[in-house]
Ligand SMILES: Nc1ncnc2c1ncn2[C@@H]1O[C@H](COP(=O)(O)OP(=O)(O)OP(=O)(O)O)[C@@H](O)[C@H]1O
């Protein structure tokens with residue numbers, strides 16, 4: 001079992017993020033985890049990024065469907081502006097109230113999509129993201145990285161049939177860089193990030209995740 005040493009001791013609540021490429025099942029698993037925890041009596045704040053506040057949802061619409069084709073550095077700043085609003089207004093208060101915050105995508109998506117997917121791991125882009133991460137200063141206690149073969153996720157997405165956002169419309173080589181980016185992020189922070197095989201059925205993936213969450217709750221004495 002992966003180590004869960006990243007838990008913040010002075011925080012009342014627990015901050016869990018779910019990360020990974022397109023269609024690996026993050027939203028499905030975020031919802032299932034929230035339902036399971038609520039049934040066990042925990043207070044949960046289920047949210048997503050970009051999003052979670054009025055302003056951040058407006059930025060989501062602009063970034064995903066606005067067609068503005070921002071320069072990559074502007075795109076990083078916009079994702080980070082959405083995150084800061086979300087953290088200040090929703091995430092930090094929920095954690096202070098002792099809630100379990102479950103966030104569908106967070107900081108690792110900026111690193112994987114903008115840092116590795118668009119900028120190919122460029123040092124300046126990674127440094128800018130890191131600087132803003134330090135400024136926001138709200139780290140996840142644990143991150144589930146859902147991973148599976150790209151061909152399989154394409155199958156899932158074609159069945160889902162939602163309108164494609166600007167990232168989903170990118171060529172396969174972009175998604176390969178994003179996937180490799182998540183691998184690099186995991187290698188850099190193996191204590192926080194817990195890799196999950198996202199290829200089995202929903203129930204099996206849920207079981208893998210819940211197994212780790214139970215251990216986190218024990219460690220956090222929740
Ligand atoms: N374990 C699974 N097995 C088969 N299909 C799944 C599984 N998990 C999710 N799905 C289906 O795959 C599609 C994508 O799932 P979901 O929206 O949860 O993924 P996501 O990672 O949040 O996607 P996105 O990155 O686009 O937000 C949905 O139609 C969902 O019902």
Ligand SMILES: Cc1cn([C@H]2C[C@H](O)[C@@H](COP(=O)(O)O)O2)c(=O)[nH]c1=O
Nearest residue numbers: 049050079105106109110113114167168
């Ligand atoms: C937080 C964040 C997200 N993205 C991208 C990744 C996805 O393509 C979309 C979000 O939509 P989904 O329904 O969650 O798949 O936004 C990004 O590029 N950078 C980020 O920081």
